Amino acid sequence: MKIKNLKKIKAENQRNRQTGKLKHDVTRRLLDYLERKYEMRHNTALGCTEIRKTGSNEPFVAVDERMRNTIAIKARLDGIDVWDEDIRRYTESRFVMSFNPVEDFLNRLRGRWDGNDHIKALADCVPNDNDWWPDWFHTWFLAMVAQWMGLDTSHGNSVAPLLFSRQGYRKSTFCKRLLPEALQWGYNDNLVISEKQNTLRAMTQSLLINIDEFNALSAKTQDGFLKNVMQLASIKLRRPYRQQQVTLPRVASFIATANVSDVFCDPSGCRRFIAVTLTAPVRLPRHIDYDQLYAQAVAELESGRRYWFDEADTQAIMQNNVQYQQRTPAEALFFECFSVPKDLVKGAYMTAASIFSLLRQRYGSQLCLTSLSLFGRMLANIPNLHSKHSAYGTEYFVSVRSSAGLTGSLALNRK
CATH class of the missing domain: 3.40.50 (Rossmann fold)
Structure with a gap:
């Protein structure tokens, strides 16, 4: 009984070795077939494998499922016992050279x-x-x-x-x-x-x-x-x-x-x-x-x-x-009444509160701002508007437009 089992195991091992050699041979034949029939490259920029016939001047095309199935059928017609999965395994392997079109x-x-x-x-x-x-x-x-x-x-x-x-x-x-x-x-x-x-x-x-x-x-x-x-x-x-x-x-x-x-x-x-x-x-x-x-x-x-x-x-x-720049309604109203002097000669320093008060006096609810802190942030973001810190807080150097008609502009006298 043991001898029969031993013979059976040896026969099975023999068949496995032969099957392995056959699979190994089919793999080699497939590699030779693909390298002889096609040019392939893995496009690293697009992240896909591309293909064209060997010796062709046609542009490379991406290898999709339809293409893999076509290659597998042609290989089987040429006597190579492979399936589309074998083709996919090859096209997604390092046997295909990398290619960067930008480089x-x-x-x-x-x-x-x-x-x-x-x-x-x-x-x-x-x-x-x-x-x-x-x-x-x-x-x-x-x-x-x-x-x-x-x-x-x-x-x-x-x-x-x-x-x-x-x-x-x-x-x-x-x-x-x-x-x-x-x-x-x-x-x-x-x-x-x-x-x-x-x-x-x-x-x-x-x-x-x-x-x-x-x-x-x-x-x-x-x-x-x-x-x-x-x-x-x-x-x-x-x-x-x-x-x-x-x-x-x-x-x-x-x-x-x-x-x-x-x-x-x-x-x-x-x-x-x-x-x-x-x-x-x-x-x-x-x-x-x-x-x-x-x-x-x-x-x-x-x-x-x-x-x-x-x-x-x-x-x-x-x-x-x-x-x-997009101007908020508050910023647009500010520039209706004030301008940003190009130098520190023609103009005066005013706090955000003083400017805000004058604008509210003229425009009322049109100012669309209820928070003085938001108004101060808007002033801080106006390009080239010079500011300084004083005992009154942050002051901005502005000039009143003559057409503004603002009252209380005596606040501008403090420099």
Whole structure:
């Protein structure tokens, strides 16, 4: 009885070894078949495996379930005993080489710049009366490419151009054509910024996000979520059906367009936008030399040119953006009666309480403010309004407009 059992075990082991060899042989035949028939690459930017026939000049396409089934059927017709699951296992393995389309595009441009300023030529396609625009756009463009290259893992590209004009000035066309055909997959202009998870995910997968109709954003979204995400260097996301979060590098930069100009709700948040008003429609050439455009960016970045905005730039940007600030009713009424002197000669210091009292005297309930502390906070956020601390509290240097007709203006005599 024991001898029979031993023979049975030996026979079973023999069959297992033969089956293992057969499976091993089928796997080798499948690898040889796939590598001979197809070119595959794992697109790290899109997070998928792409395929095309060996020797073909056709573009790569994503390997989906339909494609896997087709490959499996063809393999079986060629005598290889495999199933679609075997194909899926291969396409999602390290046997498929990794490929980053952005790195591939930029790497082949190294050392090819002709020395001409193609970035400035692109900026000049946007007619406006802001003398700083070409320099600011140049810095932002370098920051966008630096973001793709991962040159700074501690900071994100936290500044975005914001183009104002009425409809028909080709603002969106300009934004879209900033990317060459090879990178158009990375352009995103239909993102709902208030959908936080989708926005965070897009920042790891897109190259350029256009916030179209920026003026449609709520104050809460603009001053809260958007202000925060624009400065992120990395993104924490939870994968579908996973418990733990993963940290992914941020890739996307932002650009924005709007049809109305009074869009900024928070004076501190406006430093993140290069706002310009178009004086005429965008004049884009029929052909943009993208190779030279991006070859210049790569060359300048590798030579050490600055791609971030320093403190002087930030102050100039904020000063420029004052004209695009939204004014609350209280702020509008303040400027009806007072102006901000350019120097500390023509004017006088007044406390927030004194200013508030004079405005209430003239406008009554139209002031729409019942809290003196809120009014003081509004005054503190007015650009270039000089203040000082005294025995009376915080005082602001203002000038009364001659047309204001305010009574009690003797309060201005105290300097």
